[in-house]
Amino acid sequence: MTNAGQVSRGDFFAPSIAKRFAYVGVLAYLAYAAATLGLSLERIQQGVGHGVRFLAGFFPPNFTQSDILPGLLESLQIAFLSSLIGTAIAIPIAVLAARNLMPPWVSWIARLVIIFCRSFHPVIVAIIAVKAVGFGALAGIIALTFASVGFVGKLLSEAIEEISLKQIEAIRATGASFMNVIAYGVVPQVMNRFIGFVAYETDSNLRNSTMVGVVGAGGIGGTLFSAFQRFDYDFVAGIIVCIIGLVMVGEVLQIYVKRVFR
Amino acid sequence: MNTSAAAELDRWIRFTPAQRLARFAVFFGLVAVVAWALKTIEIIPEFLYDAPEQVVDMGRRMWPVDWAHFWPVVWPALVETMHIAAMATILGLIMGIPVGFLAAKNATPVWWLNAIARFILVATRSISTLIWALFFVAMFGPGPLSGALAIAFHSIGFIGKMFSEGVEEANRGSIEALQAVGASRMQLILMGYWPMVLPTFWSVALFRWDINVRESVVLGLVGAGGIGMALNAAIDLIQWDRVSLVLFTIFVVVILIETIVTQIRKRVI
Numbered sequence: 001m002t003n004a005g006q007v008s009r010g011d012f013f014a015p016s017i018a019k020r021f022a023y024v025g026v027l028a029y030l031a032y033a034a035a036t037l038g039l040s041l042e043r044i045q046q047g048v049g050h051g052v053r054f055l056a057g058f059f060p061p062n063f064t065q066s067d068i069l070p071g072l073l074e075s076l077q078i079a080f081l082s083s084l085i086g087t088a089i090a091i092p093i094a095v096l097a098a099r100n101l102m103p104p105w106v107s108w109i110a111r112l113v114i115i116f117c118r119s120f121h122p123v124i125v126a127i128i129a130v131k132a133v134g135f136g137a138l139a140g141i142i143a144l145t146f147a148s149v150g151f152v153g154k155l156l157s158e159a160i161e162e163i164s165l166k167q168i169e170a171i172r173a174t175g176a177s178f179m180n181v182i183a184y185g186v187v188p189q190v191m192n193r194f195i196g197f198v199a200y201e202t203d204s205n206l207r208n209s210t211m212v213g214v215v216g217a218g219g220i221g222g223t224l225f226s227a228f229q230r231f232d233y234d235f236v237a238g239i240i241v242c243i244i245g246l247v248m249v250g251e252v253l254q255i256y257v258k259r260v261f262r
Numbered sequence: 263m264n265t266s267a268a269a270e271l272d273r274w275i276r277f278t279p280a281q282r283l284a285r286f287a288v289f290f291g292l293v294a295v296v297a298w299a300l301k302t303i304e305i306i307p308e309f310l311y312d313a314p315e316q317v318v319d320m321g322r323r324m325w326p327v328d329w330a331h332f333w334p335v336v337w338p339a340l341v342e343t344m345h346i347a348a349m350a351t352i353l354g355l356i357m358g359i360p361v362g363f364l365a366a367k368n369a370t371p372v373w374w375l376n377a378i379a380r381f382i383l384v385a386t387r388s389i390s391t392l393i394w395a396l397f398f399v400a401m402f403g404p405g406p407l408s409g410a411l412a413i414a415f416h417s418i419g420f421i422g423k424m425f426s427e428g429v430e431e432a433n434r435g436s437i438e439a440l441q442a443v444g445a446s447r448m449q450l451i452l453m454g455y456w457p458m459v460l461p462t463f464w465s466v467a468l469f470r471w472d473i474n475v476r477e478s479v480v481l482g483l484v485g486a487g488g489i490g491m492a493l494n495a496a497i498d499l500i501q502w503d504r505v506s507l508v509l510f511t512i513f514v515v516v517i518l519i520e521t522i523v524t525q526i527r528k529r530v531i
Contacts, residue, residue, distance in 0.1 A: 030352060033345040037407045047402040054400060077299040084296055119516040120509070123392065123480040127497060132320055133313045138305045211390035215483065221392075228396050240389060247388035260284040 057233035061241050068242055071213070071220035075246070078140040078219050079206040085141070086148020086205075087198055093149065094156035095182065100165060114157065117150030122208045126217040137218035144205045144212065151204070155197045156190065163189040195261045199254045206250045210243045324506035331504050336492050336511055343488035343515075346406050346481065347474040350413035354474070355467060358418040362425025368437070369429050369455055379422070387419025391477045395486040406487035413474050413481070420473070421466055428462035429455050465527065472523045479512055 096102055097110035126143035133139050168185040176184065213221020220239060227235045277285070363369050365379035394415050398408035437454045445453065482490020489508060496504035 030348060033348050036342070036345050037349060037410060038405060039407060043402060043407075050401045051397075054397070074303070076295075077303045080295050080299045081303065115517060116513070119476075119513050121476050121480050123483065124493070124509070124512070127483075127493075128320070131497070132316045134306070134309045136306065136309070137303050138309060138313075207388060207390065210388075211392050214392050221390075224393065225396075240393070244385050244388045248384055251384065257288055260281070260288050 054233065057231075058237035060234065061237035062232075062234035063238040063242070065235055065238075067223050068220070068239060071223040071239075072242055072246060074137055075206070075209040075213070075219035075221075078137055078144060078209040078212070078217075079202060082141045082144035082209070083148055083198065083202040083205050086145040087152050087201070089145070090149045090152035090156060093153045094160060095186075097153065097157035098160035100161050100163075101186070110153075111157070114150055114153040117146050118154060119150075120146070122147045123212060123215055126212040127215050130216045135216045135218075140209060140212040140217035140219055143217055144208055147208065148201050148205060151201050152197050156194060159190045159193045159197075160186060192261065196258055199257050203247075203250050203254045207247055210246070320502065323502035326503060327506045327510065328501070328503040329507065331507055332511070336489065336508055339482070339489040339492040340511060340515065342406050343475065343478045343490075346409045346413065346478045346488050347471060349410040350417065350474050350478065351467060351471045353410065353414035354417035354421050354470060355463075357414065358421030359425055359463075361418060362422035363429060363451060363455070365422060365426035366429035368432065368434070369451060379426075383419045383422045383426075385419075386415055387423070389416065391416045392480060392484060395481050395484045399485050404485035404487070409478060409481040409486035409488055412486055413477050416477070417470050417474060421470055424462060424466045425459065428459040428466075432458040464530070468523050468526060472519055475519050476516060 093110050093113055097107050097114055099107045102110075122143045125146045126139055129139035129142040133142065163186060167189065168181055171181050171185040209219045209221075210224075211221050213219040213223065214225045216222060220243060224236060224239045224243075227233075227239065361379050361382050364375050365383060367376055370376060370379075391412055394412035395409060398411045402408045402411070432455055436458070437450060440450055440454045478488050478490075479493075480490050481488045482492065482494050485491070489512065493505065493508045496502075496508060
């Protein structure tokens with residue numbers, strides 16, 4: 001029935017053979033992965049039953065116990081100190097890792113450090129730190145500092161690699177030393193983005209600092225975990241509400257700081 | 263022609279007084295907060311001085327790595343981790359995308375739905391994977407199912423946020439064209455917004471998969487399956503040569519996945 005002027009929509013948007021194979025492969029893998037999870041109707045019914053009882057145990061949330069505030073404050077301390085120390089360590093590493101400023105062998109070593117810091121989840125680092133320096137906030141600070149170095153280092157080194165080299169050349173032409181090139185050529189070009197990364201990093205450290213306590217590295221997470229283990233669910237709900245509140249405040253502050261420095 | 267006013271104008275000032283005040287407030291707040299944190303944090307000095315010695319001791323115990331442990335224990339746990347990450351990404355996308363559409367002001371012009379969706383996004387994100395995992399282990403018992411659900415729920419926030427931002431940046435022209443021909447709300451989303459956010463979809467899916475592999479590593483600590491179980495068992499039994507094996511495995515896998523994701527991004531997106 002098709003006449004010469006009419007083309008079906010499928011002719012233009014039909015996926016290529018390779019794409020179709022990729023889709024089928026991904027779907028087959030997902031079906032297989034789903035099968036290995038051990039999902040059954042009975043298990044879901046049982047689980048939902050548990051969940052309902054569980055949620056009922058959450059209400060009303062209990063804020064009366066006195067160890068919420070110290071835990072939250074300790075989380076805040078961990079978040080701020082680790083962001084500060086992590087950023088301070090990350091800046092020189094990021095400069096060393098920028099391929100447009102450094103010879104290849106230097107940037108490779110610095111990039112390896114960044115990759116190493118990035119590839120371990122803060123909680124894994126926290127476990128190791130707890131073994132090394134004992135329970136408490138120090139382990140949490142070490143763990144989150146590690147993560148901050150990876151995160152800020154990666155983003156900052158990428159930002160430095162994207163700067164315009166003309167300004168660097170102009171400053172070099174005046175006979176500026178390396179530190180002067182950094183101060184007057186690089187810093188003005190990456191400052192805005194840098195503030196964005198650090199604000200984001202502090203925000204994510206705040207989030208993670210509520211978690212490292214689960215493995216004994218200080219902060220509200222420890223309180224939460226012990227409340228969980230003694231089935232004190234209304235207290236758990238109270239803590240979670242406080243964490244959500246804290247993270248929301250952090251997000252608002254982050255937006256404010258970014259706006260001030262734009 | 264007031265000369266002093268002209269002189270004022272000659273002096274170039276980068277920021278208005280309000281801007282300077284805001285900047286000063288941020289700096290002051292930062293210094294105050296750091297000073298407070300340093301002053302009040304509880305750190306036991308002996309632990310700090312002792313740390314280098316302890317780390318060296320731990321490093322010595324981690325060597326030589328117990329490679330023989332890889333195939334019987336670490337490999338199956340690793341495969342389970344990958345399954346958990348894949349399932350969690352799919353479930354997270356299925357749950358996060360509708361919330362993302364509800365949170366986007368242009369796709370859902372109902373303010374209270376926006377507010378609810380935004381709250382869901384923030385709340386799911388601020389409860390960390392480990393805490394979600396505690397819930398689901400209590401509901402469904404230990405195992406990879408609880409782990410996959412935990413990561414899926416935690417990733418709703420990220421996926422939904424990226425999606426709502428993608429939707430809000432969508433081109434209004436084609437949406438208005440669809441509205442002009444009388445498309446229903448569902449048709450607007452499926453025919454108007456969806457094709458425009460498709461690149462966002464792929465990049466978010468890939469990015470989140472990468473993150474989820476990292477996240478699923480820690481699930482084993484609370485019994486929710488994956489390679490974390492192997493790590494936890496090794497730490498509890500003080501088998502440091504096995505701990506180093508698991509850490510090395512995680513390192514290699516994470517780097518591999520990041521390389522794969524970057525390559526796919528470069529070629530396809």
